[in-house]
Amino acid sequence: MVITVNNSGQLGNRLFLFAHHIVNALEYNYQLINLGFNDYAPYFVSTSENDFKGYPVSLHLHGKKLPKQTLPFFKYKFTYRLLEFYSNLQSKSKKWVIISDEGKDYDLNNPEFVKYATTSTLISHGWLFRNKQKFSTHSDSIRKIFTPLPGYTNNINTLIDECRNNCDILVGVHIRKGDYANFKEGIYFFTNETYLEKMNTIVNFFKGKKVGFLLCSNETVDMSVFQGLTTFIANGQFIEDIYSLAQCDCIIGPPSTYSKWSSFYGEVPLCSFTKDQQITPNDFELIYSTKPTIFSKISVSSASSL
Numbered sequence: 001m002v003i004t005v006n007n008s009g010q011l012g013n014r015l016f017l018f019a020h021h022i023v024n025a026l027e028y029n030y031q032l033i034n035l036g037f038n039d040y041a042p043y044f045v046s047t048s049e050n051d052f053k054g055y056p057v058s059l060h061l062h063g064k065k066l067p068k069q070t071l072p073f074f075k076y077k078f079t080y081r082l083l084e085f086y087s088n089l090q091s092k093s094k095k096w097v098i099i100s101d102e103g104k105d106y107d108l109n110n111p112e113f114v115k116y117a118t119t120s121t122l123i124s125h126g127w128l129f130r131n132k133q134k135f136s137t138h139s140d141s142i143r144k145i146f147t148p149l150p151g152y153t154n155n156i157n158t159l160i161d162e163c164r165n166n167c168d169i170l171v172g173v174h175i176r177k178g179d180y181a182n183f184k185e186g187i188y189f190f191t192n193e194t195y196l197e198k199m200n201t202i203v204n205f206f207k208g209k210k211v212g213f214l215l216c217s218n219e220t221v222d223m224s225v226f227q228g229l230t231t232f233i234a235n236g237q238f239i240e241d242i243y244s245l246a247q248c249d250c251i252i253g254p255p256s257t258y259s260k261w262s263s264f265y266g267e268v269p270l271c272s273f274t275k276d277q278q279i280t281p282n283d284f285e286l287i288y289s290t291k292p293t294i295f296s297k298i299s300v301s302s303a304s305s306l
Contacts, residue, residue: 167212
């Protein structure tokens with residue numbers, strides 16, 4: 001059994017952490033308990049009911065949620081050590097162990113992790129646990145588990161239908177403001193003019209096509225900056241926005257697990273750009289997918305001519 005209680009970061013970080021843990025649990029057939037996902041559980045079909053359709057996954061330990069007020073303590077390794085010590089006092093036959101990611105990517109295929117996950121109770125500490133090797137194998141199961149509730153999907157479909165009726169190609173634009181003003185000293189906090197520059201570049205990729213842009217942001221967007229382009233504004237609800245991006249033909253934005261999740265879920269190519277980057281079609285990549293993309297289906301103008 002593996003227990004994870006990590007609740008650091010926002011939606012994108014939490015989704016990828018949970019998803020990679022699920023992939024590993026399915027791959028090695030052990031039980032997974034995630035006590036740190038309750039903030040986002042109400043938004044998805046499986047997590048809202050704690051019903052994972054036969055998969056060895058739960059949000060509850062012994063049928064109970066972890067009290068929300070205890071979650072901040074699990075940011076500290078000392079808390080895990082106390083829990084490990086107490087649990088081992090109670091059970092001499094089946095020990096509890098803790099494994100930390102030590103602040104860097106931890107491969108969940110690590111033999112030590114798999115050994116304890118399948119024979120003991122393992123508590124994972126950190127948010128960088130990954131099984132990149134097997135993620136694609138179980139990607140359809142992950143998409144099924146993290147399908148939003150019908151109320152959200154209905155709103156998303158209504159928005160996307162409106163966009164599709166008014167353009168040939170739909171580009172999702174993740175305009176990350178807010179917390180990015182201070183994240184890494186604001187290196188990915190771009191002005192609207194920077195986004196406009198990238199959007200104009202993309203228009204030139206698709207000669208003879210009407211390109212529309214769906215703008216998703218965690219702040220109010222000044223739409224006057226984007227006059228002259230075909231633009232649409234997302235609903236502004238964070239679940240609806242992340243899954244609306246997933247229904248676009250491609251996505252651009254600063255590096256973020258939010259847009260990466262959209263790319264993964266919708267199998268949509270993503271370009272995570274930097275401020276001065278001159279983006280080209282080759283900068284668009286899929287996340288855990290080899291599905292043909294908009295760039296392989298139509299003729300794309302040479303970026304060198306821009």
